[in-house]
Amino acid sequence: MNWYKNFVVYWTIIFMSIAVLGRVFSESGEFFPFFRWSLFSKTPNELVIPFVMVTKLDGVNLKERVNITAMYNHHHINPVTMDLNVNKWYKTVVNKTNKAEQTLPEFITIFSDKSEFLLCTKALDLTKSDYNLNVTLDTILMVKNKTITYFENAN
Structure with missing residues (x-):
């Protein structure tokens, strides 16, 4: 169970870091099109x-x-x-x-x-x-x- 818990935490950190980097450094504002910061992006x-x-x-x-x-x-x-x-x-x-x-x-x-x-x-x-x-x-x-x-x- 400890291994699974660490696996989820590591991939969450990797996913969030890629999302933040994509939000900051990409031309479109995000690398993952399914990742949204908030509902205000479509308001x-x-x-x-x-x-x-x-x-x-x-x-x-x-x-x-x-x-x-x-x-x-x-x-x-x-x-x-x-x-x-x-x-x-x-x-x-x-x-x-x-x-x-x-x-x-x-x-x-x-x-x-x-x-x-x-x-x-x-x-x-x-x-x-x-x-x-x-x-x-x-x-x-x-x-x-x-x-x-x-x-x-x-x-």
């Missing part, structure tokens, strides 16, 4: 979080905008599922080239025609050490009376 530099704000519900103006995921008592959709629906809708809005063909998702059709929604994004620059100081909020589109109105800063 994108910008994180975009889409969300839907409700401004008017059943024709009644709300005092302040409410995130649609927080309105579980009204739509009875799990907040995680609602967040996935919002992300899917955002991706289709961004990838759609012809904005006239854009349709409303099913979770918007649950609400009455007199409701108003804003599709917004929150972008974080992860290259900065304190990324909360560089938060940008953009409004992509507005849904009013089941019609979509795009804002100028939308993609």
Whole structure:
């Protein structure tokens, strides 16, 4: 058992030394492509979080905008599922080239025609050490009376 323990320790030291040397002296930054220092090596530099704000519900103006995921008592959709629906809708809005063909998702059709929604994004620059100081909020589109109105800063 002592021999096996020493074998594992020696090969661990050899592997780590080759990995460190590859990280420091190679052009690609590593000799072993399967060796990763952290998860940050594949993290994108910008994180975009889409969300839907409700401004008017059943024709009644709300005092302040409410995130649609927080309105579980009204739509009875799990907040995680609602967040996935919002992300899917955002991706289709961004990838759609012809904005006239854009349709409303099913979770918007649950609400009455007199409701108003804003599709917004929150972008974080992860290259900065304190990324909360560089938060940008953009409004992509507005849904009013089941019609979509795009804002100028939308993609």
